[in-house]
Amino acid sequence: MAKKKQQEVKMGAPEWMTTFSDMMTLLLCFFVLLFAFSSIDVQKFEAVMQSVQGSLGVLKGGKTIETSPYVNDALDDDKTTKQLEELEDFKKLKEELDAYLEREGMKDQILVDLNAKGLLLRFKDNVLFDSGRAELKPIAIQTLSFLSDLLKKEEFVEKYIRVEGHTDSDPILYSKKFPTNWELSVTRSSNVVRYFIEGAELDPGRLSASGYSEYHPVAPNDTLENKGKNRRVDIVILRSDFSKSYY
Structure with missing residues (x-):
């Protein structure tokens, strides 16, 4: 009786494993290269x-x-990038304005605040106007001129600007020109806008003026100090997202 030929048993991993391993290694290299060439937006x-x-x-x-x-x-990748770039532009603008006010000794008279809507410049009490009047003071024109030059820069040339006039609760006495605080607050904001257009040659389409009289206070009208806080003109340089809701 013939002996059956014993089958030869190969040692080690099957041959297909070698090909599979090579393929997985190539895939790993491929994804490592993709990761190396990509950039991650953390936010x-x-x-x-x-x-x-x-x-x-x-x-x-x-x-x-x-x-x-x-x-x-x-x-949206483009939108995210633009928002971050815009925020950096506003921060730089705030730094320039803060430095200017420091040089001119006006830090206590003008608030510069970066908030959700954009950059707020709050001209306190009688910085821009004398009490009960709406003509811009010479020192006010100097400050508005500096601001206008900044707003003409490429990164801000398309930004919209709101000018808001506010008063305290004291009624106006003996004024034919301004029967109430409504007329005074509107005229003041309009004169600031008029300077931006006629004196600084900003695009009128970027500007708007509004007056709120005593009805948007930042403090109770119960002391002389608080009333001084409420007598103000706010200039708001709007972020792109908020411009759509105003214009």
Whole structure:
């Protein structure tokens, strides 16, 4: 009886494993190269991660779990970049204005504040106008001229500007020109806008003027100090997102 020929058993991993390993190595190299060439938007990445925490779907009404605009606006790369660039531009503008006011000794008279709407310049009490009057003071024109030069820069040339006049609650006495605080607040803001257009040659389409009389106070009208805070002119350089709601 013939002996059966013993089958030869090969040692080591199967041959297909070598090919598979080579393929996986190449794929790994490919993704490493992709990662190396890419850039990560940290703010966008965090918004995406928050949106998927606890769920991989979306809520009713088409909203994600995280209400960040970076998520709900379809994570628009260009928009995110523009918002960050705009914020940096506003910070630089604030620094320039702060430095100017420091040099001129006006830090206590004009507030410069970066907020959600844009950059706020608050001219306190009688910085721009004498009491009960609406003619710009010479020192006011100097400051507005410096501001106008900054607003002509390329990064701000398309920004919209709101000028708002405010008064305290004391009624105007013996004035035919300004029967009430309404007329005074509107005329003051209009004269600032008029200077920007005629004196500084800013685009009129960027500007708007409004007067609020005593009805938008920043402090109670119960002391002389608080009334001084409420007598003010606010100039707001609007962020792009807020310009749409005003114009």
